[in-house]
Amino acid sequence: MFDELFQLRESGTDVRTEMLAGLTTFLTMAYIIFVNPQILGDAGMPKEAVFVATCLVAALGSAVMGLYANYPIAMAPGMGLNAYFAYAVVLGMKLPWQAALGAVFVSGCLFILASLFGLRAMIVDGIPRSLRVAITVGLGMFLALIALKNAGIVVASEPTLVKAGDLHQPGAILAIVGFLLIVTLDRLRVRGAILIGIVAVTVLGFFFGGNQFHGLVSSPPSLAPTFMQLDVKSALAVGILNVVLVFFLVELFDATGTLMGVAGRAGLLVEGKMDRLNRALLADSGAIVAGSLLGTSSTTAYVESAAGVQAGGRTGLTALTVAVLFLACLFIAPLAGVVPPYATAPALLFVACLMLRDLGEIEWDDTTEAVPAAITALVIPFTYSIAEGIAFGFITYAALKLTTGRAREVKPVIWVIAALFTFKFIYVGS
Structure with a gap:
């Protein structure tokens, strides 16, 4: 049955290999079930409901990617996009989280239309590589700032804006230990390095950080506080340029880049193209819409899927295995609830460091390419x-x-987007 559904023999793989690859991918990205509720909780969203939404949309998105597109690519709420949702849109712009979910819904619908009508290729091809790289790098720096703040390593300062925090505090010390542990384990190619780091710091927090244990397994919490709570009308009233366009652009670059990168590593590209790219993009955009209905920020394809590909994953059975494992996570809500911010901070910082590696792809000898890229990357964290x-x-x-x-x-497309943003600054303001 699996061979017929996923074309295993044709792809040179088998059920055991695919399931092990799915387990590998899951271990590398399971940290999101702890990190996402922490970040969106800062925006005032009910953490337990966000935990359930995170597990459900990761399971749903991964299952659709596996069954519909037949790619070994898993999905979950995206890092960077959740930070933008919580800290820039809700806390920065003072937008209710319900309206922010509405903006995610609209961006997902736009993504579906762009995929159906072939506009995705036109938009992606029209935006230079330097700006695409700069957005990723800027997101990384944004995540790094959030991580250092959550760990207490960087704190606010009126005369200098920011300064070093009290490094004698247990949270800061444990965050540093956790970060070094994650990097070490990753270098040693230990599967689930980020997840192990989060769990290790959480456990240490019981002894040194005042953390309290509330159990391991329970029935899934209620999804009601976030289910269908999106407010599309308020999102559009704020202005589509302020929120929706950013969600759409980042989702588009993130999804396309990840899909192409992982497929290339799996040897699934034919003459540099993905045979079922449109199906994969529709699965991605559909998951964004579903996530907004369930109650979480934008869902996207995960680059951590490359770990599963490295372990032999070649078909959608890998993604389906990930989906099943995320559903199983619904029953560990008490464990997710005791993870403190200083335990997820090392994971955020590590992901941020990885997002900076694309800096070398910018054409530094051409200032008309390098300067706009640098401006993009720098302004994102400095303006939050x-x-x-x-x-x-x-x-x-x-x-x-x-x-x-x-x-x-x-x-x-560059002229259009630049003109829209210029109009916004002149007539609407920052």
Whole structure:
């Protein structure tokens, strides 16, 4: 049955290999069930309901990716997007989390339309590599700042904006230990290094950080506090440029880049293209919409799927295995509830460090490419807003190409986005 459904023999694999690959992928990305409720909880969302939504949408998205697109790519709420949702949109813009969920829903619908009508390729191809890389790097720096803040390593300071915190506090010390543990385990190629780091720091917190144990297994908490609580009307009232466009652009780059990268590593590209890319993108965008209905930030394909590919995963059975494991996680809510912010901070910081590795792909010799990229990456953490970083980057890119006589290099989509952001700054303000 599995062979017929997933074409295992044709892909040169078997059921055992695919399931082991699914377990490997799950272990590398299971940290999201602890991190996502922590981040969205900071935005005022009920953590227990977010935990359930995270498990359900990860299971649903991964299952659809496996059964519909037949790719070994797992899905879950995206890192970076959840931080933008919580800290920039809800806390920064003072938008209710229900309206932020509405913005995620609208961006997911736009993503579906872009996939159905073939606009995805036009948008992605029209945006230069330097800006795409810069957005990823800026997201990484944004996550790093959040991680250091949650660990108490960086704190607010009126004269200097930020300064080092009290490194004698148990939380800061445990976060540092956890980060070193995660990096060490990852270097030694231990499966689930991030998850092990989170669990280790949480356990140490019982002895040194005042953490309290509330059990391991229980019935799943209620999803009611977040289920169908999205407010689309309020999201659109705030302005589509402020929130929806950023969600859409980041989702688009993140999903496309991850899908192509993991498929390439699995040897599933034919002449540099994915045969079922549209199906994969529809699975991705459908999961975004489903996540907004369940009560979580944007869902996306996970680059950690590469670990499962490395373990031999080649078909959708790998993703389906991940889906089943996420459903099983619904019964460990008490464990998720005792994970403190300083335990998830090392995971955030490690992911942030990995997101900075693309800096080398920027054309530093060409200042019309390098400067807008640098502006994008720097403005995101310094303004605590991914939207502002993208806006400054696109406007700078278009302006420099125009002033240096290279306007013909700029694709129409850049002019449109730069013009929209310029209009926003002039007539609406920051």
